[in-house]
Amino acid sequence: MAKHHVTTTINGEPVEFLCSTRQTLLDVLRDELNLTGSKEGCASGDCGACSVMLDGRLVCSCLVLGAEAEGKSVETIEGMAEGDRLHPLQQNFLEDAALQCGICTPGFLVAAKALLERNPDPTETEVRYWLAGNLCRCTGYDKIIRAVMRTAAEVRGEAS
Amino acid sequence: MQSVQFEAPGTVEQAVALLAGATGDARVLAGGTDLLVQLRSHMVDPALVVDIKHIEETRTLVRNADGSYTIGSAVAGAEAHEHDRFAAEWPGVMESWDLIGSTQIQGRASLGGNLCNASPAADSVPAMIAAGMTANIAGPGGRRTVPVEDIPVAPGRTSLANGEFVVSFNLPARPAGGGDAYLRLIPRTEMDIAVVGCGVALVLDAGGIVTSARVSLGAVAPTVLLVEDAARAIVGTRLDDDALAALDAACQAACSPINDKRGTIVYRTQVAGVLARRAARIAAERAGSR
Ligand SMILES: Cc1cc2nc3c(=O)[nH]c(=O)nc-3n(C[C@H](O)[C@H](O)[C@H](O)COP(=O)(O)OP(=O)(O)OC[C@H]3O[C@@H](n4cnc5c(N)ncnc54)[C@H](O)[C@@H]3O)c2cc1C
Ligand code: FES
Ligand code: FES
Numbered sequence: 001m002a003k004h005h006v007t008t009t010i011n012g013e014p015v016e017f018l019c020s021t022r023q024t025l026l027d028v029l030r031d032e033l034n035l036t037g038s039k040e041g042c043a044s045g046d047c048g049a050c051s052v053m054l055d056g057r058l059v060c061s062c063l064v065l066g067a068e069a070e071g072k073s074v075e076t077i078e079g080m081a082e083g084d085r086l087h088p089l090q091q092n093f094l095e096d097a098a099l100q101c102g103i104c105t106p107g108f109l110v111a112a113k114a115l116l117e118r119n120p121d122p123t124e125t126e127v128r129y130w131l132a133g134n135l136c137r138c139t140g141y142d143k144i145i146r147a148v149m150r151t152a153a154e155v156r157g158e159a160s
Numbered sequence: 161m162q163s164v165q166f167e168a169p170g171t172v173e174q175a176v177a178l179l180a181g182a183t184g185d186a187r188v189l190a191g192g193t194d195l196l197v198q199l200r201s202h203m204v205d206p207a208l209v210v211d212i213k214h215i216e217e218t219r220t221l222v223r224n225a226d227g228s229y230t231i232g233s234a235v236a237g238a239e240a241h242e243h244d245r246f247a248a249e250w251p252g253v254m255e256s257w258d259l260i261g262s263t264q265i266q267g268r269a270s271l272g273g274n275l276c277n278a279s280p281a282a283d284s285v286p287a288m289i290a291a292g293m294t295a296n297i298a299g300p301g302g303r304r305t306v307p308v309e310d311i312p313v314a315p316g317r318t319s320l321a322n323g324e325f326v327v328s329f330n331l332p333a334r335p336a337g338g339g340d341a342y343l344r345l346i347p348r349t350e351m352d353i354a355v356v357g358c359g360v361a362l363v364l365d366a367g368g369i370v371t372s373a374r375v376s377l378g379a380v381a382p383t384v385l386l387v388e389d390a391a392r393a394i395v396g397t398r399l400d401d402d403a404l405a406a407l408d409a410a411c412q413a414a415c416s417p418i419n420d421k422r423g424t425i426v427y428r429t430q431v432a433g434v435l436a437r438r439a440a441r442i443a444a445e446r447a448g449s450r
Pocket of ligand 1: 044045046187188189190191192193194195196197212233234259260261262265268269270271272273274275276277281282283284320324325326327351352353354
């Protein structure tokens with residue numbers, strides 16, 4: 001069966017790729033486009049390590065077909081820092097030790113950024129529920145939640 | 161494992177022609193949150209996948225002039241949440257949809273997928289049935305509209321014929337004095353499969369008497385149930401203790417659940433009664449508050 005020729009936008013850049021129907025967007029990002037920041041923890045929608053934005057919505061890229069990206073806009077962890085300047089969430093994850101092995105981190109960052117863009121002043125409960133689809137087996141979550149809350153406060157211009 | 165043809169038609173007619181003309185198993189793709197998991201684990205091995213999300217009718221949620229809603233079968237929960245009136249008018253339907261998975265899953269999960277996956281524990285289905293929703297189906301023979309409860313026939317199986325798919329749903333206008341609610345029990349607060357789910361929609365008159373009701377139970381039988389005896393137990397009452405006891409008993413009587421790690425038969429049966437009582441109270445509060 002012929003492969004699909006897909007034209008899409010990734011982190012603002014036009015991108016073309018070939019994929020088979022069975023390849024997920026995560027497979028395409030990692031195996032075809034060398035964008036290995038998005039991780040595969042489960043391939044079943046449970047862990048959130050593969051989180052990306054698809055036309056402005058937070059989704060698991062393991063549950064999107066590569067072929068579905070045709071004409072869409074995809075944002076991945078690779079688009080989060082501006083050159084050498086880390087996004088405030090990235091900086092605070094580092095400073096607050098919100099990661100250990102780091103496998104879950106790209107997913108948490110993409111998901112947390114999506115939250116703060118729609119809700120700059122979330123309660124801790126809102127942060128925890130929003131991130132309930134991101135699993136971390138190292139940190140125990142507390143430092144992640146604190147880093148997100150602190151970033152939100154900083155972005156709002158409040159001292160933390 | 162065969163190679164899979166993928167199509168993303170722009171019209172209902174094209175989708176029907178593709179589905180009806182497929183030589184092997186053909187699957188509709190909405191949000192993919194069930195289908196892709198099943199593809200990966202080789203539970204399904206389709207020859208054709210038809211992405212219906214390029215069909216306008218499957219992707220729009222509109223409030224009609226008479227207050228009813230037409231909900232595209234592939235609209236995602238996160239999109240419904242952003243509608244200005246839907247969640248306020250049908251909070252039970254919205255809360256059942258919200259319960260499906262995480263934020264990431266919400267970005268994709270549709271009512272059409274939740275229903276047609278035909279899991280007895282599908283969260284939105286009891287709320288849809290309680291609300292009296294119907295499904296607009298397109299197929300090689302044209303269009304037909306059926307009550308939502310007629311679509312699942314067994315775990316993983318629907319009454320849809322070859323070449324048919326659900327295009328959209330009709331949700332009636334919220335009646336004056338109407339309220340709805342959905343409750344599910346899971347062992348934690350997020351990300352698990354319902355042990356029991358219960359949807360209730362009812363209408364109260366000015367004196368607080370229930371004039372009509374629909375009660376639906378999930379995860380207690382091979383398909384989601386519409387429990388007519390449970391509705392009869394509360395119609396004509398003020399939801400006093402006797403009425404709630406009768407509702408509880410009718411729900412328990414309707415259960416034929418499985419035993420599994422999430423709950424025993426006895427536990428699921430009792431919980432069904434308890435959730436029905438609570439959901440009925442919440443629905444009545446919502447009915448009274450408008
Ligand atoms: C991590 C995770 C958590 C989840 N949590 C829950 C939960 O809490 N509660 C719950 O109920 N579900 C849950 N689910 C299951 C799933 O997300 C829901 O069933 C969802 O509503 C499916 O919708 P979809 O649009 O993604 O369907 P898809 O995966 O696209 O489709 C599902 C099935 O229905 C068929 N189909 C889809 N649309 C149509 C149509 N319009 N006409 C005919 N057939 C159609 C498909 O061919 C497929 O067989 C979860 C899934 C994951 C991965
Ligand atoms: S890899 Fe996608 S959710 Fe785990
Ligand atoms: S840091 Fe290891 S899984 Fe989160």
